[in-house]
Structure formats: C-alpha cells, structure tokens
Amino acid sequence: MIERLLEPFQFAFMVEAMAAGAFVATVCAVLSCYLVLKGWSLMGDAISHAVLPGIVIAYALGAPLALGAFSSGLLCAVATGYIKAHTRVKEDTVMGVVFTGLFAFGLVLFTRIKSDLHLDHILFGNILGIERGDLIEIFAVGGVTLAIVLALRRDLLLFCFDPGHARSIGLRTNLLYYLLLALLAATIVASLKAVGIILVIAMLVTPGCVGFLLADRFGTMLAISTGSAVFSALTGVYVSFFVNGSTAACIVLAQTLLFIAALLFAPKRGLLRSRRTDGQPTPVG
C-alpha cells in the first residue's frame, strides 16, 4: 500500500515535474495577489492567449521562444492600453478584441509554418515531459521575476492600492504599470511549459483569491496564496500520476477545491461563518 503511494517519487520525471510545478506555482501565486487586488485578473487571460503568435514567429526566425512569447504578450497589453486610452470602447471589450486577434493570427501562422512545435503542449503544458533545459529556463525566468516582485513588493502594493498617492510621492507610476505588465508576461512565459497558456490563467487568479478570502494583511495574503498554490501543484502532479489525466488540469482543480474550501470556511468572510452568525443572534444582556 505504502509502496504504491510512494511509487511516483521513484520516477525522475515525476520529481522534476513536482519541482517545476511548485516553483511555477510560487511565482504565479505571488503575482496573483497583485493582479487580484489591482483588478487585472483577466489581463492574465489576455496576455497568455496573446503569446501564441510570438512563439510561432520566434520559432520561424530561430529566436528563443521565450523571447517571442514575452514580446507578443507585452504587445497585447500595450495595444490594449493604447486603444482604451484613445477610443471610447470599453477596456474589457478592447482586451477581448486584441487578444483573440493575436491568438487567431498565431493559429493561422502555425498552420502555415511547418514546425515540430506541439500546439497541445503550448496550450496545455507538458509538465511530465519537461526537459533539463526547460527546467533551467523556468527557474531562470521565474527566479528573476520573483526577485523583482519581492524587492518592489511595497511599491507595487502602493501602486495597486492608491496610484494617486504613489504619484504624489514621486514614484513613476507609468513605469510601475509597465513593470507589472512585463512581470506578468514573464511569469506566463515561465509557466508555459508546465501548465500551458490556458490554465496559467487559473494559476494567476485562484491563489490570490484564496489569500484574499482568508487574510486581511497583505503579508498574510502572500503567504497563504503561495502556500495554497504550492500545495495544489504538488497534489495535482501527484494525483495525476494515479488517475492518468491531464496534469495541468489536476493542479488547477486542486486549487479550485482550496478556493471552495476558503469560500465556505474562511474565519471572517466564509459563507458558513456568516450563516452561523445570522442564525444565532448574540444574546443581549
């Protein structure tokens, strides 16, 4: 029995997948706290879809795929910001138009350029087949991103909370705006190989929401988000070994279960908690 439970750890690819998954989860979780607070949750959605044409073009040119992905992700964010500022179309609409346009363009390019890229791996990740080189890339890109976010965490928090004040004390809010976008794009690039561009959206939203429901200090929120994301990544990879299903999907579903648990049981804001206080008014007297 125990032997069966320990079986996954005997395979190098499983251990590597867990390491990569946990690391990617950490980077995404830290960033997700900012995105959830800033109201940028769906920016992750947009940028992650928009990396597709960049990957295909980079492949055709023989450039590093990560560089291509990063550039086209950023292009999406910048174009969205520009169109929103210069027309009367609402931001969510602009986002929808821009990222689908880029994604569709990427698809068309993909069919025209003969490559050995696997579309399925780009979309859904291939964490079990991750190679040494990929692992190094994940740790390098993710590590730099994480270091920058942690070093600037107070400035970024202030930028999300009160950009007016940030500006009035001389912080360059424009710079912080683009920095946060660039960090988001970099995180997506780092997560590509592990979870793919569709489910990375979940990694960039759900942990932050879990933290938000449970914490009323930012530090606590960061810790809870990261903890829940790492736990989900490890569990997800582990479970997927036994059910023989999509690993990325297992990771995301583990996160969803934690979110539901937080939704129900959060000490201050949980649904069950508020129901109990509603039902039993405190006796007066």
Place this chain on the structure above:
Amino acid sequence: MSEPLSIDVRDVTVAYPNGNVALHDATFHLAAGTICALVGVNGSGKSTLFKAVMGFVKPVRGSVSLGGLSLREAQRRNLVAYVPQAEEVDWTFPVSVWDVVMMGRYGYMNFLRIPRAEDRRVAEESLARVGMIEFRDRQIGELSGGQKKRVFLARALAQRARVILLDEPFTGVDVKTEEAIVELLRELRSAGHLMLVSTHNLGSVPEFCDHVVLINRTVLAYGPTDEIFTEENLARTFGGVLRHFRFDESTIQKHDGRAVTVLTDDERPLVFGKGGHLEYSRRQEHEKVVEERAEEPDDK
C-alpha cells in the same frame, strides 16, 4: 522647515485622448499659509484641474509649478500629498490603518521601503494627531466614513507634505469629524501649509477657506474669499445650475427690501420663515399664503 511654498498654474489646457477639452487656459496662483477652495459644478473641470496639479494628466499646453520647482521635482521632495475621495479607494484591500499611514513615509525610505525608527515615530505621531492611534491594526474597510478620512489625512501628515490636496473631504463624513478636519486644516495653515480643497459644499467655503478658485471649464476668478465669493461670480460659475432663493421675492413677510439670497448647487434649500412655516421662492401661486400671513400679528 523650509521656504514658503506656492502653487503656480499657468495657461493650463487639458485635452483627453478622445479629443475632449476638459479645461482651457486655467491660470491661478496661491501662496503658503492658505486654505483654498476649488469650486465648480460637476463636469466643470474641477477634478481635471486637480489631476493636473497632481500630475496625473499632462496638459497639452501650459505649466504647473510648486514654489518654482517642476511638479516632478516637488513630488520627489515629498512636498505634495493627496487625500483621495472615498469612492476612489478600494476598501476591501488587505491593508491596515498602520500600513496606509506608513505609505506616507515611502518617499523617505530606501529602495526596499523598509521603515526605520524615525518613520515609525512620525507615523505614530501623525495617527495620534488625528486621534486614530487606537485603530492602528484595523483593516481599513472596518472604519467609519469619518475615520477613513482621518487615516488618509494622517498619511498626508506623515508625508510631511507642504501642499495638501483634498478631494471632496466632507462627503460621507459626520459633523464632528468635519469640525475636527477643519480644525486640523487651520492648524496646518498657521504652520505655513497650503491646502487646496475641492468641494461642492458652498456653505462651508466661507467658514474655513480664506481663498477660492472658481472654475467652469477654465478659471473664472481666484483670490481671497470675501472678494471673490460674490453672488455675481458664483452665478457665472454655476450658470443656470445653481438654485436661488431670493428673499426679496419670496413669501417671507416683512422683509425690509434688502435681499438675502440663499445659493446652493445641487440641492434646493428648504427655508422656514420666522414663524417656523414653510417659505416659497415665488409669490405667484402662493398669494393665499401671503395674504394669510399678512394678517398674522407681527412677530417682532
């Protein structure tokens, strides 16, 4: 502390990317030791002027400078603080009262924004000054409207700013807090600070503002309150939007021919006469009331 500070806004024109010109050729000048009201209707460019003074929008023409410094330089020296409107703040944010006040000290901290003993001392002192020290560990959403306002004022104090911009500071605030805020602003004025307060609360302007800037798409007039805050200027500022209640035409009895005018921008004043009865702003349609009251004994 430092040299007296002034605000210089010269020929500022702001156009938004969609082509809308929100403000044109706005010019005014304010010196230190002033509480100045920024008065105008909604859509008059009031908030745009505020944004221009804060550097949130870049004028297509004209300049804003503080004590001869460019806006950026002034901000870098922590000379400007901003107290936002309650609606602009996301009160569900996981930050405590203490965290917010500490944000006022960021400009003095190092790259990693790690507070030193001095920062903590100033933050504590500022919180104590607005009477919020016992709430320091509350999450900001758990405060009342007036307490929230005071926390953001404490942040401005902690910043040691010389120019403080307050956006509608009295909306959603109880009378006691309003008095406390006004008192604090007066103290700051005597310490040589410059406060610019955007408000639509006309009645309170003469109470505590010594200067006013009147705007309607541009600066119509600016200067000391008793010179500028005239009926004629206000009529220009508010156009037809302002509600008048002129006593020389009203159903009030025994006025001596000299007019008293009540002005209010978005709500109509309810006026009770000497006898505590309702008054109407026109005599027509109310001839009966006028007659009845004329027969009443003189209440002098």
Place this chain on the structure above:
Amino acid sequence: MIETLLTPLHYEYMVKAILVSGLIGGVCAFLSCFVTLKGWSLMGDALSHSVVPGVAVAYIVGLPFAAGAFITGLLAALGMGFVKTKTALREDAVIGVVFTAFFALGLLLISLNPSSVDLRTIVFGNILGISDPDIWQVVIISAVTLVVLGLKWRDLLLFCFDPNQARSLGLNVRVLHFTLLTLLSATAVAALQTVGACLVVAMLVTPGATAYLLTDRFGKMLGIASVMGVGSSLVGAYASYYFDGSTGGCIVTLQSAIFVLALVFAPKHGLLATRSLRHAAS
C-alpha cells in the same frame, strides 16, 4: 484563375462549412452589440471556456453536445453570480476563478477519455468536419436566438443601458439578465463548432466593437455588426481552405483586421479623427 478560386466551392463540406459559419457569424455579431454595450465581453470568454466540460460529457455519454454545453455554461454563470454576491472579490477575479475551474474539469475529463472526444475539435472547432446532426443543433440554436433577440431587443437594450430605468418600467430585470446570459451561452455553444472555445469571444465581441466605432445609433450598429459578422465568417471559412483548416483562425484574423481599419479610420471615433480634435485644442 477563377477556376482555382472556385475550387473550395466544389466540395460539399466546404459549402456547408461556409454557410454554417456565416449563420453563426451573423447571430454572434447581432448578440455582440449587446455584449459590448453591457460590458460583458469577458463573460463571453468565460462562458465559452465553461461549456467545455459539458461538451466532453455529452460526447462521452452520447448526448447532443448542445445540451451538455448549455448546462455547464449556465452552471458557470450561476456560480459566478453566487460567488460575486457572497464575497468582496472583484468580479473579474470571480470570473477568472470559475471559468478556469470549469475548463480544467473539461480538460481532465477529455484526458481521461481520449477516444470519445477530440480536444482539438473543442478548442479550435471543426466546422469542416461538422456532422449533419450538429448542423441541425446549430441551426436550431441560431433560430431561437434570432427570434428572441428580434422580439425583445428593445427590452434588452434598455437593460444594458439603464437597468434601473428598465426596472422602474416594470420590466423583470432578473429575467432579462438571465435571458441575455442564456443567449450568450447558447451562441457560445454554436460558435464553439466554428471557431473553438478560445476564439468564441472574438465572434461575440469584435463585430460589436467595430460597429460601435462606426456609428452612434444602435439600429445601425446592429446592421453594421451583422453584415461584418456574416461577411467575415463566409470569407474566413472560404479562405480556410487554403490554411489547412484553421477556420477559426481565419475568421477571427479577418475580423480583427476589419476592427483595426475601423479603429484608425472611423470618421468620428477613429484614431485619426480624435487626434485632429486634440491638435485643435492645443
């Protein structure tokens, strides 16, 4: 020359695909006017991802795909509404959490049953290989949607523009809200066949956004969007013959290109027009 251009039309499957795409493009475009004005663009994206587990289950147990998709789409919408009212989380975060959860569930189901469902069909659509029963489902969905929109568009417009006014007129706002959500789910299901889950949102947003740049009248907006939706879908599907079957990619790329043209050259709201206004100010 003309001979080669007509080649795609010699295949029955191409003709079918082009016609069905045109129909779906038109319905989506009609709805997109409401979606963009209501600010529900990302709701469209979320719903189109959320229908995936339903489609997977339907294929696995052999039900009509539309039924399954419709059910999970509505479940997701209800789930979002529920979480939003019960927590302080921002709406966009709630949407993100819920739809990714549904999509992950769908992905897991598919990966467990690789033989009965083709993932690519769901994610990218497969209009070229659409079966006749599926065509019937799409036609029925489109017809119902068009009838409802045709009868109730004034109510829905008022609901998008000013829900409070709608309520004060005695309209049942909850029903309207639910109607629009249902229509959105239904068209998302239909569009899934043509362009796939990832690109449905384009069909539900881009025509409306383009028309919004070109006109200030809602009636004209409906007209422009529909013409653009039908036209781009017909042409895109036709062109996909030359692009190894990436029908969704072709249609949406075409729509995006039209949007960019409108963005730059629109007479009143385009970039060139507003730029000259700004210059006039300084």
